Amino acid sequence: MQIKKVKITNFRTLSDNEFDFDSLTAFIGPNGAGKSTILYALDWFFNGGATPLEETDATYGSEDKPIEVRVTFDQLTSRDRKILGKYTPADSEEFTAWKISHRGETKLSANIKGNPLFDGVKSAATAKEKKALYKELREEHPELGLSDASTAGAIMDSLTLWEQQNPDLLEPISSDISTFFNGFSGDNTLKQLFNFAFVKADYRASEESEDNRATLLNLIIERTLNRKEADEKIQELFQTIQEQEQEIYDQTFGEQLDTLSNQLNQIINTYSLSRSVAVTPNAQELKPSKTNFKVSVKDGAHDTPVDHQGHGFQRLLLISALQLLAESTNANTEEQDNGTLCLAIEEPELYQHPVQAKAFAHILDSLSGKKNKHMQVMYVTHSPYFIPAYKYESIYRLTRKNRSNPTVSVGHADPSVVAKRLRKAGCKSDIEARYGLTLVQNLSTGLFANVVILVEGSSDEAILSSLSESHYDAELDRRGVAIISCGGKDSICFFHAILEQFDIPAVVVFDNDRGWESRFNQKYENNTKLDAEEIEIRRDNEAKSHIKSNRALVSFFGISNECNEADYPAPRCYEIDKQHYVFVVDDTLEPFLARNWEGWMDECNDAVTSLGVSNKKNAQTYAIATQKADFAKCPEFLQNVIRTAIKLHTDNPS
Structure with missing residues (x-):
């Protein structure tokens, strides 16, 4: 079985939040937003035992209310149903359990509510x-x-x-009706079905490499080795040693102890005739310890303790142990079923070289992607490498709102909502096919930003990035504002629809392409290969393409009424709402800057010469020109793009 849904109530920053889970689920967002709290709540649910939580674990201002974690499982196997018994009727496809901590008492039950x-x-x-x-x-x-x-x-x-x-729809029911389906003593029902392995960011590999209860090494051993045979043989050995010990005592001290006992009894008999004593060896009972294992590091020809290694290697050891644990779980059979393993990792990228982090992300994605009900992965991350590109519905972005009384806001992309929104505006409909690739190439960085500036292409991105770095002291970077190239005008709506779902404020910059025809005429002015009819067909197709793209954008952002010419929207800033702004550039950015930023084109031409490139429409030449041009003459329109993004961050702090 796997976790389908989790509801957390009154636990730290999470006052009342619900999350859907997939085979792989990723939580992203700024520091302190509550991402790790989700994993800590589940760790308490699965591994916290009967220990009650502290009042300080409750949401601020709700210390007198119960803390509750509700977990719903699905994909139940016949073995799951057999072990859960009466709590999973034959027609039930799911199983729900609650864990509640209130006033020093903790309850874990499948029917504590009804x-x-x-x-x-x-x-x-x-x-x-x-x-x-x-x-x-x-x-x-x-x-x-x-x-x-x-x-x-x-x-x-x-x-x-x-x-x-x-x-x-359920409410707490009387204690004489509810039962502890699992209990905190005797058989641990849930442990037979579901193991929650939580690797915290501050875990030490040296501790996890010891064969103690609930460590990674212990979990691996329990799932791959059977200690019983060795323990039984060692017990037999100790029993033999105990018998041999007694024989040695008898042979060495037998007659001497008999003599000593008789001498002592002769004296005792002068005082009391009713009792006698015997002096015998006090053989200590030898109790063998259970078979235990450890991990050491072979560093050249020497064995070294794990805690003598650097943070990077220790974290790598933890990652390797997780992978082995997962692979042993995927090898489950009906004859040897150890239940589901859930890997929960806080910051899997921690201490990892980027190449290793990327490889680990791929491994986790691969493990969770196997069609196996016995494996589930979830993690908290700050790395774009760990954005599950083709499982976008499994990403949750958490932020905190209202600093005086913080609440957690959760952003989550629903592919069907994105698709519906795009189709309604007349945008391209191959959404599912493009979604994963888009996240991999560009948008993954944007999901970690506080504010995003969306532009059409890399040259637009280069101009705004250079402007921020050279003349705004890199303030966009300091505020967590990302400039994202959408790879074309037709993808802007697509990117924005996703960011909107994740509740990320955005500034959009796109060209109205009003001057396309003059560039078209220049392109075909001296053409001798195409006849006039073919050129006119191409002219008509290009006109339709520009108009269609503009209409889709205008419709998507709901600014049709504000545009005097919907085919070529007026160049200005449009306020969509308090979190989204659209800047329409007159024609395209290059001619706009050539007309409105004195000296910019001269710097661009100089950059082309110094770099020795053939095409001046180049991200590097545009960046150099923006850096060297006189900032005092920079168009207000362009500066307002930067200022608006900064204002969005100020108005929507995370």
Whole structure:
């Protein structure tokens, strides 16, 4: 089985948040937003035992309220159902459990909550009474859609199934009805089905390399080796040693101890005739320890302790252990089923060389991508390498709002919503095919930004980046503003729709291409290969392409009413809302700057000469020209793009 959904209530920064999980789930966002809190909440749910949480673990101002973590599982196997028993009726596709900490008491149960209407039926003393109450319940509440059950067992299955399918409608029920399905002693039911391996950012590899309870090495050993045979043989050996020890004592001290005992008894008998004593060897019981393992590092010809290695190697050891653990889980069979393994990693990129981080990201993606119900991966990351490109619906972006009383805001991209929004505006419809590649190449960096400036191409990106670095003291970088090239005008809507889903403020810059025809005429002015009719066909197609692109953008951003000419929207800034602005450039950026920034084109031509390039429309030449041109003459329009992005960050702090 796998985690399908988690709801966390009143735990640290997460006052009331719900998350859907996939085979791989990534959490991103600024520091302190609450990403790691999700993993810590799950670690408490699975590995925290009966230890109650502290008041300080509650959300600020809600210390008197219960802390609750609700986990819903799906993809149940027949083995899962067998172990969970009555908590998973035959028709149930899911299983939900709660863990609640309140006033020093912790409860973990699959039925700690329920429908109060069911209490009477559940607590009925006899089958006859249960049937009568169930019949009455169905008649009075037909909206519940309860099945026509005729036996006491079928009635309980029907009630359980309804509660499993409607967790949001349940309320706490009386303690005499609920039970600890798992308990904190005896058989740990959940551990048989689901192992949550959490690697925290501050974990030491030396500690995880010891064969202690819940360490990575221990998990690997339990899933790959059977200690029982060795333990039994060692027990037999110790028993033999104990018997041999007694023989040695008898041979060495036997007659001497008999003599000593007789001498002592002769004296005792002068005082008391009713008792006697015996002096014998006090053989200590030899108890063998359980088979235990350790990891050491072979550094050349020497064995060295793990904690003598650098942070990078120690983290690499943890990563390797995780990979081995995952591979052993994927090898589960019906005969040897160790349940599901969930790898939860806080900052998997930590201490890793970029090449190694990229490789590890690929490994995690590959492990979770296997069609295997026994493997699940989740992590918190600050690295674009770990953005799951083709599982975009599995990315959650967390931010904190309202500094006086912080709340967590969660951004999440729903592909169907993105697709619907784009198609409505008349944008290109091959969304699913382009989505993953887009994230890999460009957008992954933007998802980590506080504000994004979207531009058409690399030359536009070079101009704005150079302007920020040279004349704004790199303020965009310091504020976490990313400039993203969309790889063409037609992709702007696509990028923006995704950023909007993740609640990332954006400034959009695009050309209205009003002067396209003059460039077209210049291109075909001396053409001798094409006849006039073919040129006119191309002219008509290009006109339609520019108009279609402009109309799609105008429609997407909802500025049709503000544009006097929808085919070529007026060049200016359009405020879409408090988080999104659109700057329309008159024609394209190069002629705009040539007309409006005195000296910029001269610097551009000088850069072409000094670099020895044939085409001046080049990101590097544009960046140099922007850096060297007189900033005092820089157009306000261009500067306002930078200023607007800075203002967006100021107005929407993370």
